[in-house]
Amino acid sequence: MPWETIVKDTAPRVPPNLADYGREQRWFAWSNARGQLLGLPGGRGLNIAYEAVDRHVDHGHGAAVALRCVGRDEQVTSVTYADLARRTARFANVLRALGVGRGDRTFTLLGRGPELFTVVLGTLKNTSVLCPLFPAFGPDPVRQRLRLGDARVLVTTAELYRRKVAPHRAELPGLEHVLIVGEGAADLPGTHDYAALLAEAYDEFVIPPTAPEDMALLHFTSGTTATPKGAVHVHEAVVAHHVSAAYALDLHPGDVFWCTADPGWVTGMSYGIIAPLTHGLTVVVDEGDYDARRWYRILAEQRVTVWYTAPTALRMLMRTTPRRGTHDLPRQYDLSALRFIASVGEPLNPEAVVWGQEVLGLPVHDNWWQTETGAIMIANFAACEIRPGSMGRPLPGVTAAVLERGEDGRAKITSDGHVHMLEEPDTEGELALRPGWPSMFRGYLHDKARYEEAFAGGWYLTGDVVRRDADGWYWFLGRADDVIKSAGHLVGPFEVESALMEHPAVAEAGVIGKPDPVAGTIIKAFVSLHPGHEPGPVLKRELIAFARRRLGPAVAPREITFDQHLPKTRSGKVMRRLLRARELGLPEGDTSTLEGPA
Amino acid sequence: MTYEQALDLVKTSLTRIVPDADFTALGPTDKFRDRLELDSLDFLQFVETLAELGGCRLDEDDYPRLVTLDGSTRLVAERAA
The missing domain is CATH 3.40.50.12780 (ANL, N-terminal domain)
Incomplete structure (x- = not known):
């Protein structure tokens, strides 16, 4: 069943910064936006x-209060x-x-x-x-x-x-x-x-x-x-942090803003620290871990007005308070200060958008960006309708396109370096952005080659597969490569495989994302063993413990399957795509590059 | 359910997530979430496993007690009685 579009038909309490999407898109220029920042005194x-x-x-x-830090013991310190x-x-x-x-x-x-x-x-x-x-x-x-x-x-x-x-x-x-x-x-x-x-x-x-x-x-x-x-x-990225927070998070003077992302990740830096402070707001900082009661209490007691969180956290809240229930838990808290909710980290499922509307009285606005983009690029806006499940439309100042993909799943690049833009609505392709916004990454440290590989035909290639509907809303479909989005964190399979292969029993490993109702995807590893090692529950536990000790809970696999016949290319690389297809029961596609019969 | 039986369930639930959890270094009133480095998903899994093994309901209101071995054990012993 398609989810109904959420129309914003009542006048908002606070007029949104972006009131007319088309007009802002036409008139916005980054050169003017720079004027919203002061620059160091004396030029x-x-x-x-x-x-x-x-x-x-x-x-x-x-x-003015910049920080309200809630300690683990819930003592609040203001700075x-x-x-x-x-x-x-x-x-x-x-x-x-x-x-x-x-x-x-x-x-x-x-x-x-x-x-x-x-x-x-x-x-x-x-x-x-x-x-x-x-x-x-x-x-x-x-x-x-x-x-x-x-x-x-x-x-x-x-x-x-x-x-x-x-x-x-x-x-x-x-x-x-x-x-x-x-x-x-x-x-x-x-x-x-x-x-x-x-x-x-x-x-x-x-x-x-x-x-x-x-x-x-x-x-x-x-x-x-x-x-x-x-x-x-x-x-210069600060120009994009500041402007994108005004547009996509609708920050206004006097707001109390809470971004639940850890500053160890880019969201916690760009929007947990920098953007709200450039707006002179009060930032809520929670030292504690996720706990539904604690979170509702913080929203209520700190009078949070704008809340930026993640799909995994929302789905954990949904488990505690399902849509079709009595909503007793959130009702015990005064959430009347809350005006706007946004989410980022992995695609937000339509039910979570609607859950916000029904349980908290506010729909959740999904948005999309990456470490490389430094700031929100595509978003659902306060003044605009929400199509649940869509990441929204490009921010003013951001030009996006959908590019035709080649055999390797990434944007197809012709021999003369061109790419092909897909104009037909709802066609699947790789999301690309036209460089030029201030928070665009300027390189990968010490790795010019990988930086250059991220561009083709004048576009930055995001590695995400999307479709754009006839009205310009973007819909996330998956990754064009093997990188895994788990609980809002991007995990590289290579890092996990390398750690597992340091265990004496492990000959080879292939790591994929496995769909999970709460985390979006969890890390799952397939491993083959050296001769003399017995697959079984004991070794499985040992490998999970081994990986957790080295990689930590955010990166370590949560599931391990033994497989002495991992599918490999002729050059000997484990084919994660095939492992994924098998895990999900999907067609395995073209296997002509396989080492031998799978 | 006895305290010992309940403590076993708590430890089993934790070792499903952290198979090499060292309970000798963990006092009954130490907060295990930090010590065992459980993230939010781990904690959720712990609560769900414990509820399943104990055959009892555990919800948000119980979380403040589910932070130490002793607190979790007492709760399960009561609930699963």
């Missing part, structure tokens, strides 16, 4: 941290813009005193708390580069990213350091400084006490001249083959 350039923090203090809004300006100045001075300067990489491996904001924005003030890591990564992904990203500084906690970094510290000679937040630095050789360094530092800092094209952020993302890729973003 010294453009710096994300200035736009997010100091500009508000310079314009008399220092007393004003003036506090944040001082703290970030201190951290910038700490870096300077350590000899860390322009372009040097500071990594975070931290939970969601005020320190994270201090480190991120202080690093940007110092014109150093910030790279966030997800605390649920295991030691392997952490080490690999620290190495690939040339980490000079890491800010983490004693617990995370001990578990995930210390065992490999000797392999990271470039990592000069480790700062420990909270207790424990004294017991860890080769670390500094973050709080002590901050306390000694001066609380004023003049941001050095910053070119809009200076590197600001490094976000690792997963590829189909080989190691993760470090997507480079520059200070």
Whole structure:
């Protein structure tokens, strides 16, 4: 049954920023949008941290609350813009005193708390580069990213350091400084006490001249083959963070905004930290884990007006409070402040959109973007109808196209480098974007070849397969490659396979995404064993434990199947496409490149 | 159900997610979610497995008790009685 379009027929409480989609699309220009940001005083350039923090203090809004941090124990700590300006100045001075300067990489491996904001924005003030890591990564992904990203500084906690970094510290000679937040630095050789360094530092800092094209952020993302890729973003990205948040999240002055994404991922950085602060809003930061009651309580008690969350979280809430039920749980909370709900991370199923409407009184607005795009590209807007299941339409300033695909599933590129745009509505093809928006990634760190492969015929190729309906709404259909979207996180099968193959029993591994009602997809591994190892429940448990220890819960496989005859190409590569087809009971398609009969 | 029987179910439910969970290093009142690095999906799976094994209903209101071995065990022992 097709889901009915949700029409916005009542006048909204707050007039949406984007009231007339067609008009904004026609008139918008990024060159004008730049005017919404101030730039460093004296024409010294453009710096994300200035736009997010100091500009508000310079314009008399220092007393406004920037952060409301909800601790695990639900104690709430408020941080004003003036506090944040001082703290970030201190951290910038700490870096300077350590000899860390322009372009040097500071990594975070931290939970969601005020320190994270201090480190991120202080690093940007110092014109150093910030790279966030997800605390649920295991030691392997952490080490690999620290190495690939040339980490000079890491800010983490004693617990995370001990578990995930210390065992490999000797392999990271470039990592000069480790700062420990909270207790424990004294017991860890080769670390500094973050709080002590901050306390000694001066609380004023003049941001050095910053070119809009200076590197600001490094976000690792997963590829189909080989190691993760470090997507480079520059200070100019802040123009897109700011504008896209106004259009797609409908941020207004006075809003209380809660983005539930972890800042270890790009959403938590672009929209959990940067965008709402450039709008001078109050950002809710929850240190705790997902828990339906806790989340409703935060929405109610913090009077959250705009909420940006993920399909997996919404589906967990749906399990607690199904549409066809009594809705008792959310009814116990006063959610009247809430005005707008958006979701990102993986496609939002139509039922979740409608669940929002029926259970919370507000439909959920899905949107789409990637680490590489740095900001929301395609969205359902506050003023526009929602077609449940669609990712929406391109933001003003964004040009999208659907490209014909070739045999490998990716956009077909002719010998003279051209691609073919599919104009016929509802035709399946690879989603492509015309480069030129400010938060477009500027490269993969140390990997020019892979960066260049991401473009063809003047388009950035997203790797996502979509269709566009006759009215211009985009619908996600799947990935054009083997990368897995699990619980809002992009997981590269190669990273998982490599870890499994380090186990002495494992000969080969093929990793795919398996559909799951809550997570969208879960990571599933097929493994073949070396002679002398018996497949069975004992080894299965051992492999799952082995992978979790190395990769962490966000990346490790949740299911393992033994298969001594993994389908392979003639060149010996495991064919994940076939494993996926078998798992889903789909036709296996062209198997002519197979090694032997499957 | 006895406390010991219930504790077994709690441990079984946790080892389905973290097969090498070290219960000797985990005190009865330690919060296991952090110690065993359970993410939200893991926790959901833990609750569902425990409810299934214990043959009892566990819902959102029970979550505050499902954070330690002791709390989870007492809850299941009561519910599954």
